[in-house]
Amino acid sequence: MLTIKDLKASVEEKQILNGLNFEVKPGEVHAIMGPNGSGKSTLASVLAGREEYEVTGGEVMFNGEDLLEMSPEDRARAGVFLAFQYPVEIPGVSNANFLKTAVNEVRKSKGLEVLDSKQFLKIMQEKMKLVEMDKAMTQRSVNEGFSGGEKKRNEIFQMAMLEPSLAILDETDSGLDIDALRIVANGVNALRDGKRSFIVITHYQRLLDYIVPDFVHVLYKGRIVKSGTKDLALELEEKGYDWIKEEVDATLNA
């Protein structure tokens, strides 16, 4: 589904990704961990197409298409969803209205009929249950005045509505208390259907107790330097990143 080859990217002329290789198959859940500044969020931003990030080399194929050639909205319409680390506020635009616009844009790009208000409302009510969201939240302006937990829940709610084939969760667990974490994770798990793939970017093993990944990768200095299973995350929690850093730095210096 997603194949990343030798991806290099920089932001403000600073090289962050240094030849990253990575593959995601349908239905897989990949966790990406790594110390601060290793390039985790850069990877998410590059995949979503944020303008400030310049791709300086490599390729990213998504379902046979060159993802890097596509505009951010076309990537979204093709099924790439990014749950933002810092969801943006849009005053005066209700959550419901925003989502209806988004959902219908995605539908149009697939040649599907746009949903009328009634159909949309019905789907929305079903999906709201996934993240234990109350109705009032759909009428509030997008993320405006939302607590940290509400914002993250809203991201997962949007994901449920947009039904992407690849969802990237950028530190969705940051700033969440244990209850919010459980709600968010339950939402994600409910959307695991064997076909939808996930890239879960996180600092903490804790999230992976709830969203159990198929693979865990360690990102360091813009490359994936170690891959494993859920056990790798546990090992990292116990031992920290220093042993990996040492290993990598030794190879680089050799």
Add this chain to the structure above:
Amino acid sequence: MSDDLKLLDDVANSEYKWGFVSNIESDNAPKGLNEDIVRFISAKKNEPEWLLEYRLKAFRHWQTMTEPVWPNVTYPKVDFQDIIYYSAPKPKVQLDSLDDLDPEIKATFDKLGISLEEQKRLANVAVDAVIDSVSVKTTFREALLEKGIIFSSFSEAVHEHPELIKKYLGSVVPYTDNFYAALNAAVFSDGSFCYIPKGVRCPMELSTYFRINSAGTGQFERTLIIADEGSYVSYLEGCTAPMRDENQLHAAVVEIVSHAEAQVKYSTVQNWYPGDKNGKGGIFNFVTKRGICLGNKSKISWTQVETGSAVTWKYPSVILKGDNSVGEFYSVAVTNNMQQADTGTKMIHIGKNTSSTIISKGISGGRSHNSYRGLVKINKSADNARNFSQCDSLLLGDQCGAHTFPYLEVSNKSAMVEHEATTSKVGEDQIFYCNQRGISTEDAVGLIVNGYCKEVFNQLPMEFAVEAQKLLAISLEGSVG
């Protein structure tokens, strides 16, 4: 709300779609302005002597005045001798039914989406349609008359209700008020007149639709609305003009009189031709609009959505004379490309316990300039007056300008005046967030700006709010580089 997407879709890639010229034969006055032209207009309209006298007094006064230069706008000087002051669609027959209406005129209004055919109407709106200098058709007159409501063209009202015109014409905006008000008083052509009797709630929206069609003409309409004690009316005004390379002058006067416990809600969607991308052509919109709350507990509310015109100069105001009266001003002013707007309001507090609210949202894109200019004046007599003002500016690029000129004159210590102002830019972050959900940049800007204007759009009647959202999206096309 849920229609946002559809609306934005409708308008994708469209230009000023009201820019067509209708092939209507017209009967014009010769170019230029002098006493003979004033007499010509008055004679064309078969006016009584007192009205001609009024016009002449105004004209003589106008000659002593100079154009105001204080607005924050620049434009080539208007040559007042190069304008046609009267243009009427020909042949002008007395219309008994819609069938008598020139098919071209009917087609023009159909094209504009304004149905003059009562039976086909969807919305509960009575329309007075004005092309160039004359009112061509007023719908629903009979139905309204049953309730005692007078809704007609200004010219007809002069003949049918001279006592009301005599009493109220110039009572809110005297011809001495300002340069363009004086000019209007001298050469005003037509416009709408409306009277709501005591205790009557007008059962439908009243609306005037103005259309400039002929080349080289100025439009000087005059509107007078009188709401007698305890009455209510909601009034709508819309306007468009063909795309022409030269600038055309529009200098209207609107007067509103609201008696005790009466309420007048006046909504405008101003969409005169704004000129092309390089600032060629477009309407000069120099308008004086003012209402007076004469009696106790009366209320006047202005809502305007300003998207058109090359240059706008307009301050819908309320004089709060009656005790406990309320004035409101809700405004969205959009400028794009080379447009300039200097708009705002004046709230003059005279009565006790009067209160006013000002919500202004300025949006600038392209190389445009958008100024808010507002005066809140609390007279000595206005005990416990209250004002709340909020002036927000939104910038859509880095070559446009937003300016705020709030004036406060408080002469009574018990007054409470609050002013809030913000300036913001549509954030890259907001646009990217929308993009990431599958929404294109153009649509994202429309969505964000509509959200920004929500407080004002909420004040508009439903039909108008939909129209306003569409307009906004069109006006903003290409505004973000």
